[in-house]
Every structure is written in C-alpha cells, then in structure tokens.
Amino acid sequence: MKKIYTLAFSALMAGSVFAQQVVTLDMGNPVIPQLIEFNEIGAWTGAYGETTPWLQFGDFKLSHLLGGASYGGSYWDGFSPAVGGDTTDYGIDAEGNIIGSSMWTTYQWGCMAGGGIKMEDGEVAVDQDGNVLADAEAPYFVANWGYYGYGDQTNQVTYADQVFEPVGVYVCNAPWTYYGCVHGDGYARAFVEGDHIDLNAVGVAEDGSESMASFRLVEVVDGELKAANAWTWFDLSSLGAVKSVYFTVSSTDANQYGNVSANYFCMDKLQVKTVEGSSLERVDADRQIASVRYVNLSGAVSDVPFDGVNVVLTTYDDGTVDAAKVVK
Numbered sequence: 001m002k003k004i005y006t007l008a009f010s011a012l013m014a015g016s017v018f019a020q021q022v023v024t025l026d027m028g029n030p031v032i033p034q035l036i037e038f039n040e041i042g043a044w045t046g047a048y049g050e051t052t053p054w055l056q057f058g059d060f061k062l063s064h065l066l067g068g069a070s071y072g073g074s075y076w077d078g079f080s081p082a083v084g085g086d087t088t089d090y091g092i093d094a095e096g097n098i099i100g101s102s103m104w105t106t107y108q109w110g111c112m113a114g115g116g117i118k119m120e121d122g123e124v125a126v127d128q129d130g131n132v133l134a135d136a137e138a139p140y141f142v143a144n145w146g147y148y149g150y151g152d153q154t155n156q157v158t159y160a161d162q163v164f165e166p167v168g169v170y171v172c173n174a175p176w177t178y179y180g181c182v183h184g185d186g187y188a189r190a191f192v193e194g195d196h197i198d199l200n201a202v203g204v205a206e207d208g209s210e211s212m213a214s215f216r217l218v219e220v221v222d223g224e225l226k227a228a229n230a231w232t233w234f235d236l237s238s239l240g241a242v243k244s245v246y247f248t249v250s251s252t253d254a255n256q257y258g259n260v261s262a263n264y265f266c267m268d269k270l271q272v273k274t275v276e277g278s279s280l281e282r283v284d285a286d287r288q289i290a291s292v293r294y295v296n297l298s299g300a301v302s303d304v305p306f307d308g309v310n311v312v313l314t315t316y317d318d319g320t321v322d323a324a325k326v327v328k
Contacts, residue, residue, distance in 0.1 A: 022167060023159070025060045025270040027081065027116070027139045032056035032313065034295055036139075042084030043109040048073040051293065051301045053315065055079060059160035060270065062141070066150035077146025077154045079267070085115030085136045089179045091186075100186025101176075104262070109142055110175040111266045112229035116140035117170055124170075124269065132170065132231040138268075142174055145249045145263040152202075155247040159272050163206060166236035166245055167271040171199060173217055173229050174264035181218045181225060181261060188253050188261040191220045195252045199265050202246050203239030211239050217249075217265060231268065241275055291315045 030036050033052060037045045046052055048070045055062045064078040087110055090103035116138030118125040125133040146154050177197065180188040196219035203211045215234040218227045239245065253261040293313045294305045305312075 020274055020276050022271055022273050023059070025057055027057055027141075027268075029058045030056070031058065032295070036081050038081070038083050038139075041107060041109060042082050042086060044081040047076045047080045055081070060272075061156075061158045063150070063154065063156040066154060066156070067148055069148070071148075075146070075148060077144045077148070077150075079141045079143050079155060080109075081139050082109040082111065082142045082266075083116070083137070083139045084109070084111075085113065085134055085140075086110035087112055087114055087175055089175065089182075091176075091179045091183060098183050098186075102186075104176045104185060108144070108174070108176060108264065111140055111142070112173040112175055112178055112227070113140075113231045113266065117231055117268045134231060140266055140268040143247065143265050143267055145247065145265075147258060152248055153246040156244055157246070157270065158244045160274075163241050163243055163275045165241050165273040165275060166201070166203060166239045167273055168233055168235045168237065169201075169270040170231040170268045171215060171217075171228065171234045172231050172266050173227050174262070174266050176262040177264045178218065178227050178229060181227070185262065191218065191225060191253070193220050193223060195220050197249060197251045197253075197261060199234070200248045200250060201234070201236050201239065202248065203236075203242035204244045204246070205241065206243050211242075213238050289314060 032055060033046060039045050050065065050068055050070050052064055053066050053068060055064050062079040064080060065076055066078060070076060086107065088107065090107045091098060091100065093099050111134070113132075114134040115136035116134065117140070118133040118135035118138060125135075127133060143155050150156075176185065179185070181191040181195070181197070184190045197217045199215045199217050201213045201215075203213075205211075213234070213236055215232075216228070218225070220226070236245070247265075249259060249263040249265065251259040251261045251263075253259065292303070292315075294302050295313060
C-alpha cells in the first residue's frame with residue numbers, strides 16, 4: 001500500500017528569527033517536494049529522480065543528489081525519506097548462505113530501529129527503561145554518504161538560510177551497514193576485533209571554519225559486535241553556531257578508494273536552536289540562475305508554471321536553491 005504525505009506550507013518560511021527557540025525537523029511538513037509518496041517497500045518514489053537536489057521540511061533543507069546525476073536511475077545519495085522500518089537481512093538466502101549485495105541494492109530503505117520515532121502527546125515515546133520506541137508507520141530518513149555526488153559534503157543540512165546551533169539528532173544503523181558488519185556483503189568483510197564505523201557531523205561556520213562531532217555506529221570490542229540499532233541521541237551541541245552541517249562516514253574497512261563497508265545510516269528528529277537576530281548575508285548579484293522549475297500540488301515538474309498553486313524552484317550556479325509559492 002502506498003502512503004502519501006501532502007504539503008502544508010510552513011508559516012516559518014518567511015521572515016527572520018528574532019528569538020531563540022529549539023526547532024525539531026517535522027517530516028509531516030514537506031515543502032519540497034510538495035508531497036512525498038512511498039512505494040511498497042517503503043522507499044520514497046522520488047529517490048532516483050534528478051529534479052530535487054534539496055529536500056525541504058519547514059525551514060530545514062536536506063541535500064539529495066547534489067551531483068544531479070542518478071546514472072539512469074541506478075544511483076542516489078544524500079538524504080531520502082523512508083517508511084516501514086524493514087529490518088530484514090537481505091545479505092543471506094533462506095538457507096542462511098551469504099549472497100552478497102545483490103538484494104541490498106533494491107532494499108536499501110530499512111531501519112534497524114524498526115521505524116521512525118514513536119511520538120506520544122508531542123513527546124518522544126520511551127519504554128520503562130528509557131529506550132526510545134519506534135513506529136513502523138512513522139517516516140524517517142535513510143542517508144547515503146555517496147562517492148559520486150558532492151564530495152565529502154554530499155549529506156548537508158541547513159536551517160532557514162540562517163546561522164543556527166545544532167542541538168542533536170536521533171540516529172541508528174541502516175540494515176545494509178549493520179548486516180554487512182555481521183557477515184560481509186560481497187564488498188565489505190565481516191568485522192573483527194578493533195573494527196568500527198563512525199558517523200561524523202561537521203559544522204561549517206560563517207567564516208568557513210569547521211568543527212566535528214562523532215558517533216560510533218558499530219564496533220567490535222572483546223569479540224562482541226556492538227551496534228546502535230535503536231534510536232540513540234547524537235549530541236551536536238559542541239558544533240556551536242554554524243551555517244550548515246554535513247555528515248560523513250568513516251570505517252576501518254576501507255581501501256585507497258574509500259570505505260568498503262556500506263555508508264548508510266538512519267536519522268530522525270533533528271533539533272536545532274535558532275540564533276537571535278541572525279541571518280546569512282548573501283549577495284544575490286554574485287549568483288547566476290542556472291534553472292527555474294515549477295512544481296504543482298501533484299508533484300509534477302515543468303519549465304513553465306501550472307495553473308493554480310506552484311512552488312518555484314530557482315537553482316543558482318553555486319548549487320543553492322530558492323523556493324517560492326506562487327499562484328497562476
């Protein structure tokens with residue numbers, strides 16, 4: 001059964017931030033694209049499309065396919081919405097034999113927590129031991145730190161085109177990453193003592209300086225494979241005031257070309273703190289328009305405006321995208 005999230009335009013899209021507040025990314029408030037549709041395996045149907053370099057939910061922008069090429073619909077990177085929380089090990093067959101990555105390329109959209117974060121009365125739901133609960137009906141992001149998109153900064157997040165202070169985000173393993181560490185996946189090897197995978201969040205300040213916080217997704221300690229397979233808080237407050245955050249993945253299973261282990265992770269409920277009176281100064285005269293596209297309420301894209309409500313996506317030569325709502 002397909003599931004659709006329809007657009008609700010956010011009142012936060014216009015205006016400046018005048019008081020500090022903590023804001024949580026709400027996947028129920030999509031702006032770009034106007035609606036999000038999932039297929040029968042929980043993947044966003046636009047994952048391999050080439051018309052959405054940036055996703056937007058409220059004032060949060062998350063990169064998706066910044067390089068612009070899906071290579072005929074066979075590649076994606078950045079962030080992609082997903083639902084269902086599939087935890088199946090697609091790296092083995094019914095008899096338990098390792099079959100490599102042939103199935104993983106299709107079933108990339110799972111989440112070891114079992115779904116997005118469960119909410120109760122507007123709060124993150126936890127069990128009696130304080131563990132965060134998952135909901136198979138709740139959406140989440142699957143992230144792929146890819147090789148072909150935009151270098152290290154393939155997975156970027158910005159907020160309201162302003163300086164902000166990252167607070168933190170819930171993360172967990174994607175199944176391809178986790179099971180590849182358990183028994184290999186045809187490319188990656190099974191992890192042994194001392195192996196580990198880290199998720200790195202890099203904050204970029206207005207002056208271009210960077211700071212980094214890291215989170216251990218998988219490690220083998222004293223012969224035991226330990227993995228963040230439940231939603232776990234990743235504290236980002238040490239990054240300070242930034243204009244953007246990008247995420248990378250580092251692994252001990254790597255070669256001269258980069259990581260061999262899968263570069264996937266899952267993310268939900270990103271929180272940031274606005275900075276009072278702040279805004280990013282941007283000289284539009286220094287930017288050249290690369291393309292203008294119009295998106296209607298059904299998600300169709302055109303070079304000319306549709307009758308009725310349109311979201312106008314103006315892409316500039318520096319890779320930034322401005323969105324505006326117009327009615328024809």
